[in-house]
Amino acid sequence: xxxxxxxxxxxxxxxxxxxxxxxxxxxxxxxxxxxxxxxxxxxxxxxxxxxxxxxxxxxxxxxxxxxxxxxxxxxxxxxxxxxxxxxxxxxxxxxxxxxxxxxxxxxxxxxxxxxxxxxxxxxxxxxxxxxxxxxxxxxxxxxxxxxxxxxxxxxxxxxxxxxxxxxxxxxxxxxxxxxxxxxxxxxxxxxxxxxxxxxxxxxxxxxxxxxxxxxxxxxxxxxxxxxxxxxxxxxxxxxxxxxxxxxxxxxxxxxxxxxxxxxxxxxxxxxxxxxxxxxxxxxxxxxxxxxxxxxxxxxxxxxxxxxxxxxxxxxxxxxxxxxxxxxxxxxxxxxxxxxxxxxxxxxxxxxxxxx
Amino acid sequence: xxxxxxxxxxxxxxxxxxxxxxxxxxxxxxxxxxxxxxxxxxxxxxxxxxxxxxxxxxxxxxxxxxxxxxxxxxxxxxxxxxxxxxxxxxxxxxxxxxxxxxxxxxxxxxxxxxxxxxxxxxxxxxxxxxxxxxxxxxxxxxxxxxxxxxxxxxxxxxxxxxxxxxxxxxxxxxxxxxxxxxxxxxxxxxxxxxxxxxxxxxxxxxxxxxxxxxxxxxxxxxxxxxxxxxxxxxxxxxxxxxxxxxxxxxxxxxxxxxxxxxxxxxxxxxxxxxxxxxxxxxxxxxxxxxxxxxxxxxxxxxxxxxxxxxxxxxxxxxxxxxxxxxxxxxxxxxxxxxxxxxxxxxxxxxxxxxx
Numbered sequence: 001x002x003x004x005x006x007x008x009x010x011x012x013x014x015x016x017x018x019x020x021x022x023x024x025x026x027x028x029x030x031x032x033x034x035x036x037x038x039x040x041x042x043x044x045x046x047x048x049x050x051x052x053x054x055x056x057x058x059x060x061x062x063x064x065x066x067x068x069x070x071x072x073x074x075x076x077x078x079x080x081x082x083x084x085x086x087x088x089x090x091x092x093x094x095x096x097x098x099x100x101x102x103x104x105x106x107x108x109x110x111x112x113x114x115x116x117x118x119x120x121x122x123x124x125x126x127x128x129x130x131x132x133x134x135x136x137x138x139x140x141x142x143x144x145x146x147x148x149x150x151x152x153x154x155x156x157x158x159x160x161x162x163x164x165x166x167x168x169x170x171x172x173x174x175x176x177x178x179x180x181x182x183x184x185x186x187x188x189x190x191x192x193x194x195x196x197x198x199x200x201x202x203x204x205x206x207x208x209x210x211x212x213x214x215x216x217x218x219x220x221x222x223x224x225x226x227x228x229x230x231x232x233x234x235x236x237x238x239x240x241x242x243x244x245x246x247x248x249x250x251x252x253x254x255x256x257x258x259x260x261x262x263x264x265x266x267x268x269x270x271x272x273x274x275x276x277x278x279x280x281x282x283x284x285x286x287x288x289x290x291x292x293x294x295x296x297x298x299x300x301x302x303x304x305x306x307x308x309x310x311x312x313x314x315x316x317x318x319x320x321x322x323x324x325x326x327x328x329x330x331x332x333x334x335x336x337x338x339x340x341x342x343x344x345x346x347x348x349x350x351x352x353x354x355x
Numbered sequence: 356x357x358x359x360x361x362x363x364x365x366x367x368x369x370x371x372x373x374x375x376x377x378x379x380x381x382x383x384x385x386x387x388x389x390x391x392x393x394x395x396x397x398x399x400x401x402x403x404x405x406x407x408x409x410x411x412x413x414x415x416x417x418x419x420x421x422x423x424x425x426x427x428x429x430x431x432x433x434x435x436x437x438x439x440x441x442x443x444x445x446x447x448x449x450x451x452x453x454x455x456x457x458x459x460x461x462x463x464x465x466x467x468x469x470x471x472x473x474x475x476x477x478x479x480x481x482x483x484x485x486x487x488x489x490x491x492x493x494x495x496x497x498x499x500x501x502x503x504x505x506x507x508x509x510x511x512x513x514x515x516x517x518x519x520x521x522x523x524x525x526x527x528x529x530x531x532x533x534x535x536x537x538x539x540x541x542x543x544x545x546x547x548x549x550x551x552x553x554x555x556x557x558x559x560x561x562x563x564x565x566x567x568x569x570x571x572x573x574x575x576x577x578x579x580x581x582x583x584x585x586x587x588x589x590x591x592x593x594x595x596x597x598x599x600x601x602x603x604x605x606x607x608x609x610x611x612x613x614x615x616x617x618x619x620x621x622x623x624x625x626x627x628x629x630x631x632x633x634x635x636x637x638x639x640x641x642x643x644x645x646x647x648x649x650x651x652x653x654x655x656x657x658x659x660x661x662x663x664x665x666x667x668x669x670x671x672x673x674x675x676x677x678x679x680x681x682x683x684x685x686x687x688x689x690x691x692x693x694x695x696x697x698x699x700x701x702x703x704x705x706x707x708x709x710x
Contacts, residue, residue: 002708160623161686180535181556198623201536201556203586204577204683208622211686222559230589231558234708235582267563268515268553328559331516331566353357353589 002230002354004347007216008238011173012131012153013069015040016347017239018229019155019176019218020246020339022073022133023184023325024048030058032251032339034065039340040347044071044133052119059127069130071155074120076137079113080278080298091297091305098291098309102321107308113300125150133157135187136279138170157187157220159198164209164217175217176241177202177209182221183244183327185281186272196272196280203235210236222329226349233354242346244327249339257319261286265330276310276323278302287320288313357585357709359702362571363593366528367486367508368424370395371702372594373584374510374531374573375601375694377428377488378539378680379403385413387606387694389420394695395702399426399488407474414482424485426510429475431492434468435633435653446652446660453646453664457676462663468655480505488512488531491634492544499526512542512575514553519564519572530572531596532557532564537576538599538682540636541627551627551635558590565591577684581704588709597701599682604694612674616641620685631665631678633657642675643668 006017020036022028022044033043045062047055055072062070083091088111099107121139124132125146132139132147133155139147147154148171156167157176164175166189178187179202186197200208202221210217216239219232223240232240247254248262261284271285275292278299283289288309296302306323313321337345361372375391377383377399388398400417402410410427417425438446443466454462476494479487480501487494487502488510494502502509503526511522512531519530521544533542534557541552555563557576565572571594574587578595587595602609603617616639626640630647633654638644643664651657661678668676692700 001710161621179556179558180554181559194623199535199554200622200683201534201558201577203534203557203574203583204536204622207580207582208684208686219558222556225562227562227590228558231586234585234589266516267555267560268549328555329563331563355356 002233004350004354006233006238008174008218011216012042014042016343018042018343018346019071019239019241020044021220021241021243022046022071023243023247024073024075026253027247029251029253030061030065032246032249032253033062033070035251035339036246036343037066037068037070039343041343042069042071042131044073047072047120048075048135050120052116052123055120055123056127059123059129071131071133072124072129073133073135074117076134076139077299079115079300083111083297083301087297090294091302094292094294095305095309098288098321099312101287101291102309102312102318103316104312107312109308110304111297111301112304124152128152131155133176135185137189138167138172144171155218158209159186159188159205160200161208161212163189164213168213168215173215175209175213175215176220177206177217177237179203179205179219179221181328183270183282184325185277185279191280206232206235206237222327224329224332226346226351226353228329229346229350230353244330245333245342246339247326248333248336249342250336251339255314255322257317258322258324259336261319261324262326262330262333263335265326267328267330269330270326270328274302276303276306281323281325282327284324284326286324357588359705359709361588361593363529363573366571367397369397371698373397373698373701374426374594374596375399376575376596376598377401377426378598378602379428379430381608382602384606384608385416385420387601387604387608388417388425390606390694391601391698392421392423392425394698396698397424397426397486399428402427402475403430403490405475407471407478410475410478411482414478414484426486426488427479427484428488428490429472431489431494432654434470434655438466438652438656442652445649446657449647449649450660450664453643453676454667456642456646457664457667457673458671459667462667464663465659466652466656467659479507483507486510490540490542493522493525493527510573513564514541514543515555516563516567518544519568523568523570528570530564530568530570531575532561532572532592534558534560534574534576536683538625538637539680540632540634546635561587561590561592577682579684579687581701581706581708583684584701584705585708599685600688600697601694602681603688603691604697605691606694610669610677612672613677613679614691616674616679617681617685617688618690620681622683622685624685625681625683629657631658631661636678636680637682639679639681641679
């Protein structure tokens with residue numbers, strides 16, 4: 001008999017075992033996060049690309065809207081070596097060529113990689129956020145200690161059993177199991193074995209991770225309704241983390257052209273690509289992915305380099321040149337709903353199956 | 356509330372909603388098939404590469420061992436155009452080079468594509484097998500009619516919602532939903548959109564297919580225990596099809612070096628490759644996949660061409676040069692068990708979760 005009151009609920013002090021994914025790039029507005037948390041789930045601020053002061057402001061905004069627990073997500077990844085001038089010039093010319101296709105004649109292309117990680121993390125400590133969530137890797141030992149001393153719970157995303165074991169050893173409290181069905185960046189720590197990130201499907205990965213760690217695991221990748229929540233619990237998970245469906249919500253801070261693409265796309269319309277950021281990520285196939293015809297710069301340099309194209313696409317309402325991160329369970333995402341309504345629907349669906 | 360007595364059980368006249376996958380190449384011995392069916396599941400003969408007279412003999416052998424329903428799997432795929440001499444020579448030289456690595460000096464390489472499909476199918480009609488299962492495509496209209504006139508149930512494997520809808524329109528009775536977690540050949544009908552086959556994870560694909568057809572759907576890819584059976588039913592499936600775990604069974608007709616590789620491999624040790632057969636398939640990464648450094652010939656010519664290498668590897672007990680088809684839920688596969696014991700374990704596990 002499966003109960004919907006899982007260990008995850010107890011540990012996070014939430015009512016429903018549903019985490020809204022901490023998607024970077026502006027999607028996770030304070031309204032989205034607060035509405036998810038107020039509805040009994042766990043909202044997450046996708047803070048990876050945010051300046052420390054902006055994170056602080058967002059946390060204050062969230063706290064004005066909810067007294068419930070919420071999480072803040074950061075990327076734990078070393079910057080790659082800065083690319084050389086020749087490499088940068090080749091990519092710049094390619095982006096300028098694509099800019100012309102997009103109808104833009106000048107692009108202000110930057111190749112920087114502002115690294116605020118220590119300052120970002122310090123904000124989370126100063127603000128004593130209830131939960132810190134990491135992607136791409138684990139917190140360094142002293143930061144784990146700092147978090148624990150401040151009563152902060154740590155969740156980390158993994159894509160293989162080996163990474164899950166490392167996370168548990170690191171002191172992580174909850175494992176987010178990212179299957180290959182998931183949208184957005186692949187969370188694989190080390191891309192040397194799998195250059196596009198480990199590609200193990202959610203259905204296969206969740207039970208194997210659950211068998212190999214003692215702490216609660218959460219299924220991420222393809223979860224979007226009561227069926228997937230019930231299935232995740234059957235597979236041994238203690239809850240689900242949901243990205244794509246919350247991206248389609250009324251509160252999500254994404255461009256309307258992106259949202260429309262979510263509504264219009266099918267299960268096999270996404271691909272894993274590095275062309276937007278330099279790291280592999282799953283998004284809806286569009287013209288930019290097809291057009292960018294060379295090896296991208298390493299992360300995060302490709303990410304800052306393509307910002308100009310993405311910005312121009314946003315101005316033009318042109319979804320063909322934006323990053324359209326999305327998971328594979330896309331067909332049911334056909335309309336805007338409030339985040340609270342989404343959570344209610346998922347819980348109702350799961351209850352019908354399980355009770 | 357989920358019941359383990361599903362529509363699939365009623366339709367196939369079986370006790371448990373578990374189908375043993377019809378893996379081609381000798382794995383599905385009459386003993387395996389009969390033991391699965393006698394234990395209440397549905398055994399399947401992987402007959403795709405078998406000569407018509409051998410299929411007939413196998414069916415007789417199965418019937419000596421069980422009076423229960425069983426299925427026979429065929430590949431519904433057009434042969435590609437025969438490759439030219441130059442193409443064949445390039446591949447031949449590559450295979451001879453790899454043969455030397457394998458310690459074999461002469462290889463009797465063939466580039467034929469014996470096409471027995473009509474005769475294979477006629478045997479199934481003549482023998483009035485209870486169930487015909489197809490991969491890579493659908494039966495032509497007149498063959499569907501012939502099967503129906505003989506009271507034969509048809510199951511077809513699909514990898515996208517669009518293929519599922521085509522299958523239902525074709526008259527198929529049961530849809531096998533193959534997620535990207537699955538081992539062996541990708542069942543994608545048309546490889547022009549996805550050159551490695553559609554890669555939608557089982558967790559995401561099953562509910563989307565279930566939403567778009569009226570006939571029962573079966574989850575394939577990553578299912579191997581009670582948790583995955585319970586999860587598949589939660590996702591809207593009417594049962595599971597299981598390959599890898601039955602490959603590891605005592606009755607499976609695979610080389611001991613292959614079986615050992617199944618026991619020794621992890622969730623992220625498989626890749627999608629075309630080098631063995633010319634069609635994309637998921638198998639454990641080994642030396643042959645790494646060594647074969649060019650575009651393979653189209654299916655089925657690459658399959659006959661690599662037979663000599665695979666044969667030499669079998670003689671040498673060398674798993675590094677065999678095709679090691681396997682799905683992604685590999686970690687739990689650690690020991691040989693009888694097929695009946697496997698089914699009992701899966702059902703017990705599912706009952707514990709659901710009851």
